Amino acid sequence: MKNIAAFPFHKLALALIGVSCALLAGCQDNPDDFATLDGKQPLVIGHRGSAGYLPDHTLEGYRLAIQNGADFIEPDLVATKDGELIARHEPNITATTDVAEHPEFAALQTTRKVDGVDETGWFATDFTLAEIKTLRAKQPLSDRSQAYNGLYQIPTFREVLDLAKSEGAKVGRVIGVYPETKHPTYHVDAGLKLEDRLLTMLSEYGYTKKDSPVIIQSFEVSNLQYLRPLTQVRLVQLVDGNDYDFKTGKVTFAAPFDRPYDWTRAGKTENFDSMVTPAGLAEIKKYADGVGPWKPYIVPVKGQYDAAGLMQDLNGDGAVNYADTVSQPATSLISDAHKLGLMVHTWTFRNEAKRLAFDYQGDPKQEYLQFFRLGLDGLFSDFSDTAVSARSDYLKELGR
Ligand SMILES: [Ca+2]
Incomplete structure (x- = not known):
């Protein structure tokens, strides 16, 4: 190549960006137009699959989220007695499966402490995977459809990873997987530490790099710090709270939702809100790629009070x-x-009017738009179709 200066390196570079972009979940060409950390459009993450439509954490729910346009699907992970990772929101599977209707498992009902709180029910850590596979999922929220109860199996993490690949191929997009390590301290106490099992599984799929289509999330801190030197896969520190104070707009704190449970174990007394101060964020930056705060840390909500101090209906x-x-x-x-280089993913977006602030006037898209305009990098939605539709509206708003 004699005339090297004339070679269109910039075109080659653009072509390479285009190629690598196509391989990244949620990526699109022409970045830099969005107020997100990476300049790309905000990600839609299918919360527990499609929790608004189908029982949480089922292959059917994850598939629907992908069909509805989600960039990532979100399996929460707990371990079985024989050390398999399965997708459930809690180790206690009483509310999300039909286990109570299985007389053969009646003797496994017990009381266990989860994050310092006594819970009575059936726990995944007392079941083998083969036993778990005889159960069927059910909808835990009474105001959502119960029509799909008893139909779907409890998936393993491996099945979720496989589904993301196969369904992604069908829709022509790389579908990311966003596992959450659920109650890491509980699992250590049970002799079923999650993190090494998770890394082994991800390595098997070649998911070891920062641009792998995987993001790991946790409400605890020390397990993310443990993972940091062991993988380049993106890590997100979740930030919880107990409830809303409608008078002040602040998040309130009460056990076990006051602080990461590993902090409680270690005798730390700071609450979750210490994580979202500039100093707290700088601490997170040492071991994570992003922060996953509950929505009111970003957009607080308040009630309107009369002279007598009563909140108005x-x-x-x-x-x-x-x-x-x-x-x-x-x-x-x-x-x-963003100033610290941390991406921000928040939760949870839901369509039902009773789960929307009054000023959105029953239109869930108004809530999405408010967060998109702030430069939010991604969000967890129970209704990925609505989230994607709102993102389209946002793109139009930006003239795209
Ligand atoms: Ca009311």
């Missing part, structure tokens, strides 16, 4: 609750995190 349905709150101006959390 804004929607006039006779009850005073979340649906009577008004969304407030955003905190600086997203920009504070």
Whole structure:
């Protein structure tokens, strides 16, 4: 190549960016137009699959999320007695499976401590995978469809990874997987530590790099710190809270949702909100790629109070609750995190009017748009189709 200066290296570079972009979950060409950390469009993550439509954590729910346009699907991980990783929201499988209807497992009902709280029921850690496979999933929320109860199996993490690949091939997109290590301390106590099992499985699929289509999330800290030197896969520190204070707009704290349980074990007294200060975020930056705060840390909600100090029933349905709150101006959390190079993914977006602040007027897309405009990098939604539709509206708003 004699005339090296004339070679269009910039075109080659663009072509390479185009190729690598196509291989990345949620990536699209022409970055830099969005206020996200990487300049690409915000990610839609199918929360527990398609929790708004089908029972949580089923292959059918994950498949629907992919068909509805989700970039990532989210399996929560717990371990079985024989050390297999399965997708469940809690070690306690009483509310999300039909285990109580299986007389052969009646003797396995017990009381165990999870994050310091006594729970009575059936626990995945007392079942082999073969036993788990005889159970069927059920919808834990009474106000959502019960029509699919008893139909679907409890998937293994391996089945979720395989589904992401096979369904991704069908829709022509790389589908990311966003596993959460559930109650890491509980699993260590049970002799079923999650992290090494998770890494082994991810390695088997070649998911070891920062650009692998995987993000690992946890509410605890020390297990993410343990994972950091062992994998380049992106890590996200989740930030929880107990409830809302509708008067102040602040998140409130009470055990076990006051702080990461490994902090409680270690005698630390700071609450979760210490994580979203600039100093807290700088600490997270040492071991994670992003932060996953509960929504009100980004957009607080408040009630309207009368002179007697009573919160007003804004929607006039006779009850005073979340649906009577008004969304407030955003905190600086997203920009504070972005300044440190941390991406921000928040949760959970839901369509039902009772799960929306009053000022969104029953239109869930208004909530998505508010967060997209802030430069949010990704969100967990029970209704991926609505999230993707709102993102399309956002793209139009940006003239794209
Ligand atoms: Ca009301």
